[in-house]
Amino acid sequence: MSHSCIVGGGITGLAAAWDLTQAGFSVTVLEREDSLGGLAASFDAGGYALERFYHHWFTSDTHIIGLIEELGLGERLVSRESRTGMYYANTLFRLSNPLDLLRFTPLPFVDRLRLGLLVPVARSVRDWRRLEGVTARDWLVRTCGENVYRVVWEPLLRGKFGDVADEISAVWLWNKLCLRGGSRAKSGAEVLLYFDGGFGALVDGIRDALVARGVEIRTGDGARALEVRDGAAVAVLAESGRIPCDNVLVTTPLPIAADLLGDHLDEAEAARLRRIRYLANICLVLELRESLSELYWINVNDPSFPFVGVIEHTNFEPVGSYGGRHIVYLSRYLPQNDATYHLSDEEYLAYALGFLRRMFPAFRDDAIIASHVWRADYAQPIVERDYSALVPPMHTSLRNVVVSSMAQIYPEDRGTNYAVRGGREAAALVAELP
Ligand SMILES: Cc1cc2nc3c(=O)[nH]c(=O)nc-3n(C[C@H](O)[C@H](O)[C@H](O)COP(=O)(O)OP(=O)(O)OC[C@H]3O[C@@H](n4cnc5c(N)ncnc54)[C@H](O)[C@@H]3O)c2cc1C
Numbered sequence: 001m002s003h004s005c006i007v008g009g010g011i012t013g014l015a016a017a018w019d020l021t022q023a024g025f026s027v028t029v030l031e032r033e034d035s036l037g038g039l040a041a042s043f044d045a046g047g048y049a050l051e052r053f054y055h056h057w058f059t060s061d062t063h064i065i066g067l068i069e070e071l072g073l074g075e076r077l078v079s080r081e082s083r084t085g086m087y088y089a090n091t092l093f094r095l096s097n098p099l100d101l102l103r104f105t106p107l108p109f110v111d112r113l114r115l116g117l118l119v120p121v122a123r124s125v126r127d128w129r130r131l132e133g134v135t136a137r138d139w140l141v142r143t144c145g146e147n148v149y150r151v152v153w154e155p156l157l158r159g160k161f162g163d164v165a166d167e168i169s170a171v172w173l174w175n176k177l178c179l180r181g182g183s184r185a186k187s188g189a190e191v192l193l194y195f196d197g198g199f200g201a202l203v204d205g206i207r208d209a210l211v212a213r214g215v216e217i218r219t220g221d222g223a224r225a226l227e228v229r230d231g232a233a234v235a236v237l238a239e240s241g242r243i244p245c246d247n248v249l250v251t252t253p254l255p256i257a258a259d260l261l262g263d264h265l266d267e268a269e270a271a272r273l274r275r276i277r278y279l280a281n282i283c284l285v286l287e288l289r290e291s292l293s294e295l296y297w298i299n300v301n302d303p304s305f306p307f308v309g310v311i312e313h314t315n316f317e318p319v320g321s322y323g324g325r326h327i328v329y330l331s332r333y334l335p336q337n338d339a340t341y342h343l344s345d346e347e348y349l350a351y352a353l354g355f356l357r358r359m360f361p362a363f364r365d366d367a368i369i370a371s372h373v374w375r376a377d378y379a380q381p382i383v384e385r386d387y388s389a390l391v392p393p394m395h396t397s398l399r400n401v402v403v404s405s406m407a408q409i410y411p412e413d414r415g416t417n418y419a420v421r422g423g424r425e426a427a428a429l430v431a432e433l434p
Contacts, residue, residue: 001026004430005236005243007223007260008251010038011416012404014206015067015423016249016430021213023431028245029215030238032222036207039376039406040416042200045287048322049200052374053283054311054329056082057193058183061417063424068195073205076196081189082316085295087302087359088151092293097188106151114144115152122177128411131170132386139170155301159308160333161279164382171411172383179413194317199416223250228264232399247400247430251423253278253378254392257403264398272392276407279333281379282341284352285372288326291315292360305355306340307332325369330356336377345373380414381407394426400433402426 004020006013009031017027035041042049057064059079068074085094086104094100101116102109121143125131131139136157140149157165157173185191195202207217218240226248227235233248250257258273265273296315300307313327330352334341343351349371357363384390391410394402404426406414 002246003028003244004247004249005030005223005245006249006251007236008038009033009036009217009219010251011040011064011203011419012251012406012423012426013038013249014203014210015420016251016404016427017210017215017423018067018071018206018213019424019427020249020430021210021215023427025431027210027215028243029210029217030221030223030236030243031217031219032239034220035203036217036219037199037203039379039414040199040419041203042198043372043374045285045322045370045372048325049198050285050313050322050327050372051199052285052372053281053376053379054313054331055199055416056316057417058179059191059193060179060183061193061415063420064417065193067206067420068202071205071209073195073202076201076205077193078196079191079193080316081185081187082192082296083294084190084297084299085293086152086299087305087310088155089302090358092295092298094295095299096190099188107148111145111148111151115148118144119177119180122174125174128171128174129388131174132388134170135166135385136168136170136173137166139173152301155303156299156308158303159300159305160380161382162334164277164279164384167382167384169383169385169387171387172413175411175413192316198317198321223260226260226264226398226401228398231397233401247402247433249426249430250401250403251405251426254403254405254407255378257405261396261398261401261403265396269392269397272390273403275390276387277382277384278378278407279380279382280336280338280341281376282332282334282348283374283376284330284348285374286328286330287322287369287371288328289367289369291319291326292328292356292363300359305359307352307355310356310359333380341375345371348373383410383413387411394429400430402429 003026006029009029020027083096140153221240223236225237226233236243254273262270298310307330311329404422409418409422412418
């Protein structure tokens, strides 16, 4: 029986493991952290599992829905309307449906219409390749005008991408608009999906299914290098020792894949693995006695605020799932070398609360039951213009080594749905190796 070693126990690696074991391979999954799930991992908050980083799905996320159903877990999918809004000029605006949009006073009426037309315009784009050479900024100004761009989109792009906001490709935004626009009820309200018990329960469900099929899962065991002979990998050198294998699937972020494979690739191929830039994310998770607002997702459109969003998870998943605690995420994307990323957890909490008090003047510090800070070095690939030319192919020049990561799922943006698709595509490639 052929033995596959999968490096990385995020959703890409787990989905690939499922398909490879079904295809008759023996599989080892190596995960350097103590738990599985990668960016979609959860942690134990006093008996309740919380995602480190807020997660939901769109109704159009058919790849992950398909896998969940295949695993016999379909009954645990829940769908709910979401309530979204925007913080602008010290005020919270509800922006959940078309009517809210028509009442959005910061824009003159004609601009509200132009903003509302953006999703249909995006969905009418037949060939995204025609947007590849255009920045999101230029496309937005052309489509909705300077004013809509300045009030709505510029703060969001800056909030998410900071100094590189002007470099972001129109394809990235086009894709987001199509995705969100396609996940709506007849009323126009956004409908999102979640998993009963959270993403942690799903990861546990996948792990159990893999273990039942004989997959060996090694957590707390990172890959350090590959042993290569005659242009093919013969083993993965892990922290725990040498793991002989017939093929390797690397599902880590590309810079880590480059460190693992670089010595065995020519300069151009190694450089390509290192070419795509990423942003990190620092996420503050608050367990609160009180709710902040009635909104699930608040886009922060105030350039003086360093957060792209305030996500009150318990306005989506009921507060009863967490023993009555209100769960709030404050998300910030930033380069890894930004000083804020290196603040201690206590310093970061103090820094973030300063902004939270400004946004919610009634908020009192004694509403905090507990707080947690999570960091991800590789949270978001920077999707710049002509990104398709940057994406490395899955099959490397090493005969039996495949790389599949969230930076390669273009034109879609990252997401667990595409992690499943990427994992499954990679597994099919591995299964076809001579
Ligand atoms: C703030 C935030 C919010 C998000 N919200 C959503 C959402 O609402 N819905 C959604 O679907 N998606 C969301 N995502 C995206 C989603 O989490 C990712 O697209 C997906 O989880 C990526 O899975 P992956 O397996 O490709 O990569 P990763 O999750 O990055 O997994 C890679 C794994 O490799 C491991 N690894 C690294 N180096 C080594 C090594 N040397 N040896 C062994 N293992 C190694 C890592 O520890 C990690 O577990 C969000 C992401 C972030 C950051």
